Amino acid sequence: MSIRVVRLGFSLPPLQRWITPTRCYIADILQPVLIDNDNVDRLAIAVHELLENCIKYTNGDHVRLEFEINSDGDEAIASIRTTNSALSLHVVDLCRRIDALNAAKDPIEHYDDVIRDSLIQGGSSLGLARVRAESNVHLSYQVQKDVVVVLGEMHVRVRKVI
Amino acid sequence: MRQLRLLPVVMEGFSIRPTLTASGLKIALQGSADMEARPSLSQFVPQAHEEAKRLAATEVFIDVHELYFINSVCLKSLVVWIDLLANAEPNNRYRLTFLVDSHLHWQDRSILALQRMAPDIVSVANWKGE
Numbered sequence: 001m002s003i004r005v006v007r008l009g010f011s012l013p014p015l016q017r018w019i020t021p022t023r024c025y026i027a028d029i030l031q032p033v034l035i036d037n038d039n040v041d042r043l044a045i046a047v048h049e050l051l052e053n054c055i056k057y058t059n060g061d062h063v064r065l066e067f068e069i070n071s072d073g074d075e076a077i078a079s080i081r082t083t084n085s086a087l088s089l090h091v092v093d094l095c096r097r098i099d100a101l102n103a104a105k106d107p108i109e110h111y112d113d114v115i116r117d118s119l120i121q122g123g124s125s126l127g128l129a130r131v132r133a134e135s136n137v138h139l140s141y142q143v144q145k146d147v148v149v150v151l152g153e154m155h156v157r158v159r160k161v162i
Numbered sequence: 163m164r165q166l167r168l169l170p171v172v173m174e175g176f177s178i179r180p181t182l183t184a185s186g187l188k189i190a191l192q193g194s195a196d197m198e199a200r201p202s203l204s205q206f207v208p209q210a211h212e213e214a215k216r217l218a219a220t221e222v223f224i225d226v227h228e229l230y231f232i233n234s235v236c237l238k239s240l241v242v243w244i245d246l247l248a249n250a251e252p253n254n255r256y257r258l259t260f261l262v263d264s265h266l267h268w269q270d271r272s273i274l275a276l277q278r279m280a281p282d283i284v285s286v287a288n289w290k291g292e
Contacts, residue, residue, distance in 0.1 A: 016196075016197040016198070017198070019196060019197065020175070020194055020196050020198075020231075023231070037267065038267040041266070041267040041268045042267075042268075044231070044268075045231075045268055048196070048231070048233055049233065049234055052197065052233060052234075052235075108275075111275060112275070112278055112279075115241055115275065115279060116279070118238060118241065119241065119242070119245050126234035126235075126237060126238055126241075127233075127234040127235075130234050130237070130272075130275075133271075133275070134268070134271040134272060134275070
């Protein structure tokens with residue numbers, strides 16, 4: 001039977017100043033929940049990068065972030081879900097990047113390629129590849145009209161409370 | 163006497179503090195490098211590279227042991243620094259050494275990604291105190 005260990009939901013105005021406090025808040029909550037502090041760091045980076053992306057590209061007046069950990073026996077999955085509306089060219093670009101990540105045989109090699117390419121293309125564009133390679137978070141997306149949902153998932157180990 | 167021509171950057175939650183060392187420069191990044199820090203860091207990087215060249219530095223330390231977070235946009239500024247160094251004339255090159263705190267787990271992964279760009283000029287060492 002699956003047990004929901006953590007469930008957090010945020011509806012935020014698309015302002016950069018909300019990103020760091022949200023990351024710190026989630027990291028503080030995860031600290032006593034997860035066995036491995038390294039996973040707190042990995043998830044904090046993923047939350048920050050995904051939230052930053054959705055705030056940067058939204059064309060709406062708010063974005064949504066949901067964070068959950070669901071445990072089933074010894075297995076637990078942390079999920080980060082961002083939702084925002086965006087211009088279709090940004091949605092297409094996001095989907096292309098995530099498809100490329102998921103098609104890559106080695107996330108680290110792909111990240112190194114993205115770093116090199118970023119020097120030619122300008123902008124940052126490292127965020128999603130970083131989330132995959134450094135945080136070991138698997139990314140997927142759903143698009144409905146101009147609304148894009150990005151889902152990041154990662155296996156974690158949670159402390160047993162009882 | 164050598165004099166440093168780089169000014170520190172001090173913001174709420176983030177700072178860049180350059181100092182002279184025997185072999186060149188030490189740049190301490192402290193706090194959280196996020197979107198707010200980006201303009202300062204991206205402006206500082208080419209200035210620091212020019213200053214290292216002017217001082218004929220053989221080594222520049224980037225001390226990140228008190229850097230608790232860096233986003234990918236600020237990481238890109240460090241990517242640009244490594245690229246500037248890799249493309250510099252041989253007589254203007256110096257070694258770039260990141261001083262990390264292994265207790266900050268993200269540093270191993272993020273800084274190693276930078277080192278993989280140019281392992282012959284970028285190294286990583288554990289911060290061992292002043």
